[in-house]
Amino acid sequence: MPFPTNIDILPAASWLSLREGMVVIAGPCSVESKHQFEETARQLASGGKLSAIRAGVWKPRSRPGEFEGIGEKAMPWLKDSRAETGLPLAVEVARPRHAETCLKHGIDIIWLGARTTVNPFMVQEIANVIRGTGIPVMVKNPVSPDLRLWIGAIERIFNAGTNKIIALHRGFHTHENKTSRNLPLWEIPLELKKIIPGIPVICDPSHIAGNRAGLAEITETALGLNMDGLIIESHYRPDEALTDSSQQITPEAMHELINMALATSERKDISRPLQAMRERIDNYDHTLLELLAGRFGVSSEIGRIKRKKGEVIVQKNRQEHILNDRMQKSKSLGLSPEFTRKLLQLLHDESVNYQQKEKDEK
Ligand code: PEP
Ligand code: MN
Numbered sequence: 404m405p406f407p408t409n410i411d412i413l414p415a416a417s418w419l420s421l422r423e424g425m426v427v428i429a430g431p432c433s434v435e436s437k438h439q440f441e442e443t444a445r446q447l448a449s450g451g452k453l454s455a456i457r458a459g460v461w462k463p464r465s466r467p468g469e470f471e472g473i474g475e476k477a478m479p480w481l482k483d484s485r486a487e488t489g490l491p492l493a494v495e496v497a498r499p500r501h502a503e504t505c506l507k508h509g510i511d512i513i514w515l516g517a518r519t520t521v522n523p524f525m526v527q528e529i530a531n532v533i534r535g536t537g538i539p540v541m542v543k544n545p546v547s548p549d550l551r552l553w554i555g556a557i558e559r560i561f562n563a564g565t566n567k568i569i570a571l572h573r574g575f576h577t578h579e580n581k582t583s584r585n586l587p588l589w590e591i592p593l594e595l596k597k598i599i600p601g602i603p604v605i606c607d608p609s610h611i612a613g614n615r616a617g618l619a620e621i622t623e624t625a626l627g628l629n630m631d632g633l634i635i636e637s638h639y640r641p642d643e644a645l646t647d648s649s650q651q652i653t654p655e656a657m658h659e660l661i662n663m664a665l666a667t668s669e670r671k672d673i674s675r676p677l678q679a680m681r682e683r684i685d686n687y688d689h690t691l692l693e694l695l696a697g698r699f700g701v702s703s704e705i706g707r708i709k710r711k712k713g714e715v716i717v718q719k720n721r722q723e724h725i726l727n728d729r730m731q732k733s734k735s736l737g738l739s740p741e742f743t744r745k746l747l748q749l750l751h752d753e754s755v756n757y758q759q760k761e762k763d764e765k
Contacts, residue, residue, distance in 0.1 A: 406598045407558055413566050415603040415631060418539060419454045419491070419707035423665050424619075426569065426605050426632030428493060429657050432647040434473050437480040441487070446654035448488035452661045455491040455512060456484070457634060461501050462646055463518045470645040479510040485511075488739060493541065498525070502532040507680065509631045515542035518575055521545040530563035539567035541634075543607070547586050548575040550595060555597065559596045570604045572594055572625070573632060574611035584613025584650070587621065589628055605632040609650045612733040615641075626667050633664060696749075702754040706761025722751070 574585025606625035
């Protein structure tokens with residue numbers, strides 16, 4: 404099935420307050436106690452830069468026996484805190500029952516975590532629960548680098564009648580050697596933006612970096628690539644956090660990071676990611692030139708052999724074979740036929756030059 408072209412998603416600015424055009428969401432990885440959540444939310448809200456507060460109430464844990472969240476018992480704490488800060492609340496849902504609980508307590512925004520997006524049955528069951536309510540939903544990328552799965556989850560939510568959707572980029576788990584917790588693989592969220600034009604995509608540097616030190620660089624790159632905002636984990640006492648302690652930052656550090664991010668987005672500094680892409684283009688060009696030099700070296704050798712044997716340079720059958728073979732290959736690679744034809748003509752002419760030079764030698 405082709406990718407959808409009719410997913411018409413509302414701009415985030417129509418239902419959230421943005422700062423300098425950016426969605427900024429912060430809050431603890433997990434709600435641990437009434438005091439921890441209220442204190443963190445209060446300090447975060449005092450910066451005046453947030454669009455919403457995140458609150459993990461049900462925590463998907465890889466291993467059993469770890470802190471799995473407070474559950475529904477946390478709902479009154481969340482609502483008390485919202486009354487104080489005035490900021491909308493975002494809560495992760497991993498099962499239909501979680502979505503029902505959020506609707507029951509008037510949670511403003513729900514999100515699907517990376518371990519939920521990966522499961523189409525679960526996404527569909529959650530979509531069925533929220534059908535017709537229009538509740539805003541944020542959809543994290545699946546754990547694996549699978550764009551179709553991410554888009555599929557967004558489609559299921561959209562088909563349930565919600566057009567307030569934000570895609571959350573939290574990086575991808577692969578077995579590659581890596582310095583961050585999850586690889587950003589920036590081309591995937593950028594491709595998503597191309598396939599679903601207008602979808603807000605915001606970056607989750609906390610789960611990409613997995614540590615405090617890496618947050619600033621990921622944040623800068625995300626904004627350099629014109630992502631629509633950030634979701635960052637913050638805890639009033641990060642070292643005591645029951646989950647993701649090493650990547651959470653204090654509300655004060657969060658304010659600094661946001662100020663840096665806003666300054667970066669004002670500068671529209673795209674130099675860093677562009678630089679990396681330019682280096683890739685440089686490498687491709689150097690490789691191409693080296694390959695061409697090798698190819699023409701072979702042409703010269705052929706020219707020498709033809710001279711000895713007294714053969715003509717242009718041989719029709721060979722030329723036709725090359726044309727057919729290369730046109731087919733280029734089609735399978737998605738290159739345009741006009742471009743390939745022009746390139747082949749150039750290569751052919753230059754090969755003939757090389758062979759002719761050999762032939763003209765005494
Ligand atoms: C989280 O946001 O705390 C979380 C569980 O993240 P993810 O789904 O990205 O692993
Ligand atoms: Mn977390």
